[in-house]
Amino acid sequence: MIRTVATGAAALVTVVALSGCSLLRGSDTALPAPSDPPTASRSAAPTPSATPDAASEGDLLEASATPRAPTPVATEATVPDPVLTPIPAGTVLTEGDVASPKGSIHFHYRVVADGDDTFTAQYSGVTSTLPVPIDVGFFERERQVGDGLTYRGVGDDVLGGPTSSPLAKSVPLDGSGVDPSGLVTLVVSSAAQPGQADVPIEIGADKVLAVTPVRWSVPARQTNVHPVDGGARANAAGPVTATTGSGAPRTYTVARNDLIGDVAARFGISVKALVWCNEGVQVFGDDQYLYEGTSLNLDPLAR
Known part of the structure; x- marks a missing residue:
């Protein structure tokens, strides 16, 4: 999606207000000229159609002298601000266990709402017997163990090197947007340094080590x-x-x-x-x- 910099809400409001207005046109029909006053040759009691009622004629003349107010037109200033209700803080949106195919990596993960349209990934019980650090990230597409990554996903973070003592870590899920459920896969990859000596190719830099499908339970908004x-x-x-x-x-x-x-x-x-x-x-x-x-x-x- 292409995104660029806005020119300003005030300019937008002005433009919409101007483009939305429709001014009322004045009447093109001239008012009838007042009837001539009665003369001696005319009937002393003219018919109503021959002489307009004085009060009615006065009302018409007064109306023609007073311009009508234009019909109010809705503008951006009158439009309610757009809203999206947040997910309550602490709501667990997904969680599960991760294990690499050979059992070298184990941990539990979950994603919780922060209450302001942001989310945090929490990792606990992380253990690894591999001689390289491991990285974790969420992806919009499925990946396969053994793939090489050029991008480490949303919320990627290095969980650490070899450890026998379970560790815990919380990581902001930056880049997920306001609905993270489009991230369908949790991927663990090697965070080894490119060209690092004595590292087998299958655990070399950016190699996928474990893949776990992510199933979300996001409340309706x-x-x-x-x-x-x-x-x-x-x-x-x-x-x-x-x-x-x-x-x-x-x-x-x-x-x-x-x-x-x-x-x-x-x-x-x-x-x-x-x-x-x-x-x-x-x-x-x-x-x-x-x-x-x-x-x-x-x-x-x-x-």
Whole structure:
């Protein structure tokens, strides 16, 4: 997902307020001219249609002299702030035991919520008989023992070298987003130094030593951001490139001439909510154009 730096919430609010207003047009129909006063040749008792009622005519003239107030238009300032209820602190989201195929590595892990949309991985009872330090990290894809890593995963941390005394450690799960359940595998790899002498190739630097599937139990969360695709339109003509399990739009790719206000309107959310889902999104120009090819997140749980 491409993310860049926002130009500022105030500018966004101003743009949306201006682009959202629809001024009322004045009436193009002229008021009827007052009837001529009665003359001697006319009936002393003119019909109502010949002479407008004085009170009615006065009301019309007064109304034409007093401009009508424009209909109030909703702006970003009146839109509720987007929210996502946090998972209570201390909630255990997953836990299990890890063991390498040959029994050289053992430990217990669990992930707990910190209560502010961040999470901590806790490792306990860690033992290893290998002559190299071991690293642990979470991955979005499955891995195989013996694979070589070029990336050590989310929340990667070195648990230490050979030990016969169980150790415990807590590690912030940085990079998981507000919903870590997309991390499906816990991987233990070798933290040996590249080119380290006397280290067998199977436990060399970045070799996968153990793989454990991760099964999450994440409580349901509440949000007031519910995007629904209203269909391509002028200044919001890009494609939806992914959907959630429920079929809601998840990611959108910006097309040429897309405006941030029109893209938000296409999905039935505020500009404020779109920026909240895409921290650092960049716009340019007075009309707040988005950069073509930018991928926008529409899922509050994938922030």
